[in-house]
Amino acid sequence: MSLGLPGHLARDSLSRALAFAGHCAAFACLAVSISVGVIVATVGGTPGGWAGAALAAIMALALAAVARFPTVTLTVLALVIGTGIMIALTVLIMRPGGFATTNNALLAMPRIALLLVGGAGSGSLIAIVWASLGYALGEAAMFLGVALVGGVYAPNMAAAAAFGILIVVRVFDGVSRRSDARQETGLHRASQQTRELAIRHDYELRATARLHDTALSHLIAIASAGSGVVDERLRAGIRQDLGLIVGRDWAIDHAGPTTAGSPQRASTGARAGGSDVAPATASAAGTGAGAVDDTVATTGGRSRRRAAARRTSAPSSSARPDGGSAREVAAADGEPSLVQAFTAAEHAGLTVRVTGDVGVMRVLGPARAEALDAAVAQCLINVARHAGVAEAELALGLGGGEVTVAVMDSGVGFDESAVPDDRIGLRTSIRARIEQQEGTVRLWSTKGIGTTIVLTVPEGGA
Amino acid sequence: MRLTQQEADPIGAITAAPIVVIGAVLSLGTSLALTWVHRSEIVAPVAAVAAIVLVAAAGAVAAVSAAPSRAPFTAERLWLVVTLAVGAAIAEYMSTVGSNQYLYDDYGPVVIGMLILSVAPFCTWLSLALAGVLASIVLSILVVGASAYVVADAPVAALIAVNAAPVVALSAAAAGYAYAIIAETLAWQREANRAALQRDSELRAGIARSVQQSRVSVLGREVLPFLAGVMTAERISVADADRARELAEELRRALRAGIESTWLDDLAANLRVSRGVETLVDDPTGAADVLGDDQRSALTALITWLADTGRSERVSVAFSPEPEGGLIRIVADPAARPPAKRELDRFVAVARAVALGAESVSTRENVTVELRYVIE
Structure with missing residues (x-):
């Protein structure tokens, strides 16, 4: 999903990876030292091998401590212990009759481990400082060891080579990162940008499709009617559909908090409703206001809501304690409810019978409740548009950690696979919303008998 | 964890490409220096020369294979490098057979180890570790042969262990690096994905306003x-x-x-407006939507980089569908500061890292990049 390491993390990540690589090499060296000690002691019959293996093992422990907790204290401690062990190993290995000088393979391995201790901090410079310290201490320890036991001191070439490799790698790492290739390639910016583009594109397409679904048939009807008196059926159809989308945040599925966008939408609503025919004005203005802020109800809006509440007969009287509609109470408290759904039904002229308690919506987080509400609203809109009936039933329930809402109608029914692709109401507005909230949508429809849609979402959520 | 740094962090691998050259040069230098040091032991000068040639060949193969323009570095290339280096070790053994007094001044193990270490950014940790183990086994066989003549009075097993130490230590370092850098990168990617999802939902919520x-x-x-x-x-x-x-x-x-239209048309429209560089997309089948997230990022990065004022006057992107996938042809007409080949190679390498077959051709008239994708 996102490519590689970003510039600001590359330094620390690379430094840690190189330190880890150094520790792996150090452990490998010590492991070889230990095995050589054991082999010499057992096969070679030289008891001194045991001491050598034990010393290397202690060094490995100190190294493991630094690898696990790379603090300054532990690093210094490991270097001190390592230096002591180097002196002891030099005394052990350089006994007369053995190696000619200290430039030999057996001393090289613990020496290399010592310079690879690495340690606290990250960055090439610090790593080089630690390695130099390890190298110098090892060299000094060897010198001291030879002085104690006798023998010829010579710089250990293998340790010097290892030190050289480490310097090359660390300097290369430090220098190569200065070119800032990561910044210039802009992969991370590009990754963000593509995601944003895809989201915007998807949004545009859905919004266009929704506008297309709602307005196209009316535009064609107007175009084909030619000049003349406006047909009443057309007028009613337009009124119904405008009621569904004007003033609402029609273009988006995810109805976020209404803030910056609201003046724009309010003016659209006002323009749309800014007419001279009284019922239409009341309808449009009411819708507009309702969408801008549900807690602000204009006089017109309130009266229409009451009317709607009368039609929305809720058997559960707890849902409307004072004769007002449940959603008015809920909206005033700011608690989740089915505001959008009831409003949509109201504007579509649909009577909704509710069974169950609307209060179950309270177990959902605001975004999830919003999504469920919007999906139910879309179901009711579909019933009003396509089912050919003026009544729908809504059943709410809570059980098994899930909120279930069933929307039922006894309308004409349909075949889901036969719904044309550009009718994206069901696919995007309902299914996408619910699935985004980890819920499920099940649908049964039989031609001539009716349709049942069951929406289920888990409790909680954002 | 079966990833290479080149796959997970292509830019990191491109940055690391010169280290392979350095490693190759150091290996060659080591072989020359140590051949000089133990020149008195050499009995077959031809074999000694052959060993140095093999070291040079192994280094050259490694350096060429790791070049960004030849990405990705496949496992076969690692085996070729290791085989050549082991061949060098064998030739070195032949050159001193019978008179090799000290194993300590043999360069075979060190050269193998250094070459394995220098290709660490391009291989999985497992293949690096395996390469180290197999090379050590071959070296051990040689040591058994050489042990009869060695001055040191030590058990053969100890000689084997000491002789293999450079290979074991350096390939351990290589495997450790490959393992750690992948762990770091994947950890960051998980974090970045979480952040990206978060940003997506914020973007969706705020989209109406914008x-x-x-x-x-x-x-x-x-x-x-x-x-x-x-x-x-x-x-x-x-x-x-x-x-x-x-x-x-x-x-x-x-x-x-x-x-x-697709997201790519929107990108082109954005670039036209914000940069003033004519950016055209010809994608009749909407194939841009078939590309995966990483492929989209690589394509976006390339197009955005090309469509920079001064770099190109005009960028056209054409998709042509093929049976199993398709071909994306990006042609840029260079402006005052034409895109440099070296910089372009970086994008080509990134595209290869996300499974886009990429080729670039730069001429005086235009810069063409062809990306080939496969639909899975």
Whole structure:
């Protein structure tokens, strides 16, 4: 999903990876030292091998401590212990009759481990400082060891080579990162940008499709009617559909908090409703206001809501304690409810019978409740548009950690696979919303008998 | 964890490419220096020369294979490098056979180890570790042969262990690096993905506010008031009917354009507006939507980089579908500061890292990059 390491993390990540690589090499060296000690002691019959293996093992422990907790204290401690062990190993290995000088393979391995201790901090410079310290201490320890036991001191070439490799790698790492290739390639910016583009594109397409679904048939009807008196059926159809989308945040599925966008939408609503025919004005203005802020109800809006509440007969009287509609109470408290759904039904002229308690919506987080509400609203809109009936039933329930809402109608029914692709109401507005909230949508429809849609979402959520 | 740094962090691998050259040069230098040091032990000068040639060959193969323009570095290339290096160790053994007094001054193990270490950014930790183990086994066989003549009075097993130490230590370092850098990168990617999902949802929530100028908003602002006007009017005029036809046509067009266009068209539109560089997309089948997230990022990065004022005057992107996938051909007409080949190679390497077969050709007239994708 996102490519590689970003510039600001590359330094620390690379430094840690190189330190880890150094520790792996150090452990490998010590492991070889230990095995050589054991082999010499057992096969070679030289008891001194045991001491050598034990010393290397202690060094490995100190190294493991630094690898696990790379603090300054532990690093210094490991270097001190390592230096002591180097002196002891030099005394052990350089006994007369053995190696000619200290430039030999057996001393090289613990020496290399010592310079690879690495340690606290990250960055090439610090790593080089630690390695130099390890190298110098090892060299000094060897010198001291030879002085104690006798023998010829010579710089250990293998340790010097290892030190050289480490310097090359660390300097290369430090220098190569200065070119800032990561910044210039802009992969991370590009990754963000593509995601944003895809989201915007998807949004545009859905919004266009929704506008297309709602307005196209009316535009064609107007175009084909030619000049003349406006047909009443057309007028009613337009009124119904405008009621569904004007003033609402029609273009988006995810109805976020209404803030910056609201003046724009309010003016659209006002323009749309800014007419001279009284019922239409009341309808449009009411819708507009309702969408801008549900807690602000204009006089017109309130009266229409009451009317709607009368039609929305809720058997559960707890849902409307004072004769007002449940959603008015809920909206005033700011608690989740089915505001959008009831409003949509109201504007579509649909009577909704509710069974169950609307209060179950309270177990959902605001975004999830919003999504469920919007999906139910879309179901009711579909019933009003396509089912050919003026009544729908809504059943709410809570059980098994899930909120279930069933929307039922006894309308004409349909075949889901036969719904044309550009009718994206069901696919995007309902299914996408619910699935985004980890819920499920099940649908049964039989031609001539009716349709049942069951929406289920888990409790909680954002 | 079966990833290489080159796959997970392509830019990191491109940055690391010169270290392979350095490693190759150091290996060659080591072989020359140590051959000089133990020159008195050499019995077969031809074999000694052959060993140095093999070291040079192994280094050259490694350096060439790791070049960004030849990405990705496949496992076979690692085996070729290791085989050549082991061959060098064998030739070195032949050159001193019978008179090799000290194993300590043999360069075979060190050279193998250094070459394995220098290709660490391009291989999985497992293959690096395996390469180290197999090379050590071959070296151990040689040591058994050499042990008869060695001055040191030590058990053969100890000689084997000491002799293999450079290979074991350096390949351990290589495997450790490959393992750690992948762990670091994947950890970051998990974090970045979480952040990206978070940003996505914020973007979705805030999108309505930021698209007031978009096609659909403009259209909505025309269609809805028009319908409202008709609804409240007594009569429909001829002009109304015409306007309705116009709007219906526009709405259909918008939907079709929306369905047919992809994110890439939007990117091109953005670049045209913000950079003033003519950016054209020809994608009749909407193939841009088939690309995976990483492939999209690589393509976006490349196009955005090319379509920079001064770098290109015009960038065209053409998709041509093929049976199993398709070909994306990006042609840029260079402007005052034409894109440098070396910089372009970086994008080509990134594209290869995300499973896009990439080739670039730069001429005086234009820069062409061809990306080949496969639909899974």
